[in-house]
Amino acid sequence: MTALTWGMLRQLTETPAGPGDEGAVRDLIARWIQPHVQALRIDALGNLIAEKKGVVAAPMHIAVAAHMDEVALFITEIDEEGFLHMASSGGVNARTLLGKSVQVGSDRLPGVIGWLPPHHAKNSDEFTKTPDVNDLVVDIGADDAKAAKAKVKPGQRMIFDTPLRLLGPLQSLNDDDPLPAQGRISGKAFDDRMGCATLMSLLLDDALPVDITAVFTVQEEIGLRGALAAGLGLQPDVVIALEGTVCDDLPGSRHEKRFPTTRLGDGPALTQRDGMVVVHPPLLQHFLRVAAAYHIPTQFKRPNIGGTDAAGFARWLGMPTGIISTPCRYIHGPAAVAELSDFHAGVALLRASLPELASALASHSHP
Numbered sequence: 001m002t003a004l005t006w007g008m009l010r011q012l013t014e015t016p017a018g019p020g021d022e023g024a025v026r027d028l029i030a031r032w033i034q035p036h037v038q039a040l041r042i043d044a045l046g047n048l049i050a051e052k053k054g055v056v057a058a059p060m061h062i063a064v065a066a067h068m069d070e071v072a073l074f075i076t077e078i079d080e081e082g083f084l085h086m087a088s089s090g091g092v093n094a095r096t097l098l099g100k101s102v103q104v105g106s107d108r109l110p111g112v113i114g115w116l117p118p119h120h121a122k123n124s125d126e127f128t129k130t131p132d133v134n135d136l137v138v139d140i141g142a143d144d145a146k147a148a149k150a151k152v153k154p155g156q157r158m159i160f161d162t163p164l165r166l167l168g169p170l171q172s173l174n175d176d177d178p179l180p181a182q183g184r185i186s187g188k189a190f191d192d193r194m195g196c197a198t199l200m201s202l203l204l205d206d207a208l209p210v211d212i213t214a215v216f217t218v219q220e221e222i223g224l225r226g227a228l229a230a231g232l233g234l235q236p237d238v239v240i241a242l243e244g245t246v247c248d249d250l251p252g253s254r255h256e257k258r259f260p261t262t263r264l265g266d267g268p269a270l271t272q273r274d275g276m277v278v279v280h281p282p283l284l285q286h287f288l289r290v291a292a293a294y295h296i297p298t299q300f301k302r303p304n305i306g307g308t309d310a311a312g313f314a315r316w317l318g319m320p321t322g323i324i325s326t327p328c329r330y331i332h333g334p335a336a337v338a339e340l341s342d343f344h345a346g347v348a349l350l351r352a353s354l355p356e357l358a359s360a361l362a363s364h365s366h367p
């Protein structure tokens with residue numbers, strides 16, 4: 001269990017933060033962590049960097065990173081009828097967009113992504129073919145271009161408008177309630193607000209074992225740009241990237257011979273290699289040893305899928321990196337689903353890995 005409340009996770013996930021437009025989420029995180037860290041700064045690109053003192057000084061510079069941005073749409077043009085035309089920022093599949101509610105710009109203006117109803121479209125290509133994002137429009141209730149332009153302008157982000165919900169039992173939570181130990185939740189931007197929430201949990205802990213530098217990065221979804229800038233500036237000895245990662249354990253996969261990337265409820269996912277990096281082997285071995293010693297369930301993420309901020313630090317800057325992820329179904333769409341016990345186990349694994357991290361790395365020669 002962590003000190004994070006339901007209200008913090010709710011605001012963390014519901015607040016919009018497209019790539020390059022992370023200010024609202026950064027403000028929230030900064031406000032919450034400020035009383036618990038010794039230094040806080042924002043670099044020129046927008047990364048939020050916090051220095052946190054542990055019970056003892058770490059013998060090496062440990063950075064822990066999570067990205068604040070989420071996939072987004074942005075306004076390219078406003079047409080004569082007042083509809084907003086769009087492009088995507090990060091990996092979005094247009095099949096997930098039709099009819100969805102969005103929030104537009106920093107004023108979070110409500111809008112709906114338009115689509116033709118089935119009544120007269122079902123025999124047409126428009127009904128059966130996957131649309132192109134660039135052909136879709138957002139309806140903000142404006143009668144014409146003049147009315148729309150009074151409220152929004154090209155370049156502004158459009159983000160899914162999805163409340164955080166606890167799935168399953170009919171129980172409602174208050175904002176001050178602690179996060180339940182288990183249970184399924186749904187909401188937007190779990191990639192990577194689950195990583196941000198994991199990192200926040202370390203920072204809110206006033207008995208953290210060793211010093212860390214927390215890096216809440218920007219622009220991960222458009223090419224790991226924040227991680228690159230932060231890595232160059234900080235030059236840490238080791239980086240642990242935290243993610244909300246792909247989970248595709250859809251119906252039948254537990255029984256059929258199909259290999260999901262991760263499974264919900266099987267614990268945090270450890271990466272051996274993804275599409276962009278091979279995780280530093282001594283670091284992975286250390287995670288596995290700690291997980292066994294503390295009886296923390298873990299699973300391996302299926303290799304060669306995806307890429308994370310770890311690549312921003314490792315691939316260009318040569319830093320040893322590890323990745324710990326919370327499995328999340330339906331990421332990069334309007335509503336994801338995650339299991340809180342996976343999240344808490346990820347926090348526990350990360351925290352328990354810190355005290356011996358430096359000695360584990362020092363005692364291993366390079367593979």
Ligand SMILES: [Zn+2]
Pocket residue numbers: 067191192220243244
């Ligand atoms: Zn991510």
